Amino acid sequence: MKRRFTKMHGCGNDYVYFDCMEQKFPEPEKNAVWISDRHRGVGGDGIILICPSEVADAKMRIFNIDGSEGRMCGNGIRCVGKFLYDKGIVHKTELAVETLSGVKRLSLQVEDGAVTSVTVDMGPAELVPEKIPVHLPGERAVGAPLEVDGETYAVTCVSMGNPHCVVFCGDPDAVELEKLGPRFEYHPAFPERVNTEFVSVEDSHTLHMRVWERGSGETMACGTGACASVVAAVLNGHCPKDKDVTVRLRGGDLSIRYTDRTVWMTGEAKIAFEGEIEL
Numbered sequence: 029m030k031r032r033f034t035k036m037h038g039c040g041n042d043y044v045y046f047d048c049m050e051q052k053f054p055e056p057e058k059n060a061v062w063i064s065d066r067h068r069g070v071g072g073d074g075i076i077l078i079c080p081s082e083v084a085d086a087k088m089r090i091f092n093i094d095g096s097e098g099r100m101c102g103n104g105i106r107c108v109g110k111f112l113y114d115k116g117i118v119h120k121t122e123l124a125v126e127t128l129s130g131v132k133r134l135s136l137q138v139e140d141g142a143v144t145s146v147t148v149d150m151g152p153a154e155l156v157p158e159k160i161p162v163h164l165p166g167e168r169a170v171g172a173p174l175e176v177d178g179e180t181y182a183v184t185c186v187s188m189g190n191p192h193c194v195v196f197c198g199d200p201d202a203v204e205l206e207k208l209g210p211r212f213e214y215h216p217a218f219p220e221r222v223n224t225e226f227v228s229v230e231d232s233h234t235l236h237m238r239v240w241e242r243g244s245g246e247t248m249a250c251g252t253g254a255c256a257s258v259v260a261a262v263l264n265g266h267c268p269k270d271k272d273v274t275v276r277l278r279g280g281d282l283s284i285r286y287t288d289r290t291v292w293m294t295g296e297a298k299i300a301f302e303g304e305i306e307l
């Protein structure tokens with residue numbers, strides 16, 4: 029069976045998108061693995077299915093490179109907004125997208141009839157350890173000691189609909205991510221594995237971040253990870269609340285604002301190419 033796809037990215041965090049509004053997608057957990065393969069498939073950090081929803085304009089399902097299903101994807105949801113508008117599936121610039129972590133509201137910025145950037149109301153940051161989930165003592169894991177591979181790291185754990193562990197460090201580019209990333213991802217403190225961000229503070233409104241994503245490894249950007257990093261930066265006294273913070277990622281910049289009610293994320297959404305594959 030032939031299936032059309034659209035390869036899209038936000039700050040280089042790339043997924044293969046499928047329009048499933050009228051046609052179901054078979055075995056996404058299995059097909060995500062080979063489609064994401066950069067040598068034998070289309071190549072990407074995973075696949076995203078755009079499905080019908082009873083409570084929103086569409087429903088997003090995201091599958092990582094290893095086939096595991098994520099509950100939320102910040103860069104992905106901006107691209108879903110662009111897909112829905114640019115393809116004429118929706119005709120409005122304020123829309124709602126259902127995810128496994130609830131309905132998110134999107135505001136699309138449009139130039140010459142196409143979406144250039146998207147602002148997302150990501151919802152509140154969850155800090156209660158059992159809800160993240162993380163096995164660490166206390167009411168919140170903020171700068172909490174965690175031993176990984178014989179070293180003690182000060183970690184701040186946040187859920188943005190998916191679990192994140194933020195580590196502040198001197199230079200994220202000097203971190204041995206290929207070695208350390210999996211040690212955090214599979215650490216017994218994280219019963220559902222974890223996305224890990226290594227972050228340096230450039231100034232009170234600029235962070236530099238590298239990420240190791242659960243199920244996909246190092247990616248060029250992570251939207252939920254950028255949100256978690258800003259929340260962690262506020263909680264650790266590095267950045268102010270209610271102000272825009274720029275997160276510099278390998279693939280580009282995201283603008284994040286942490287407020288008492290929610291976390292706002294603004295960034296680009298781009299189409300790389302389209303094609304057809306045999307499933």
Ligand SMILES: N[C@@H](CCC[C@H](N)C(=O)O)C(=O)O
Nearest residue numbers: 098101102103190250251252
């Ligand atoms: N790249 C994403 C997050 C994708 C899911 C994540 N790997 C998970 O399993 O939680 C983003 O931009 O947020």
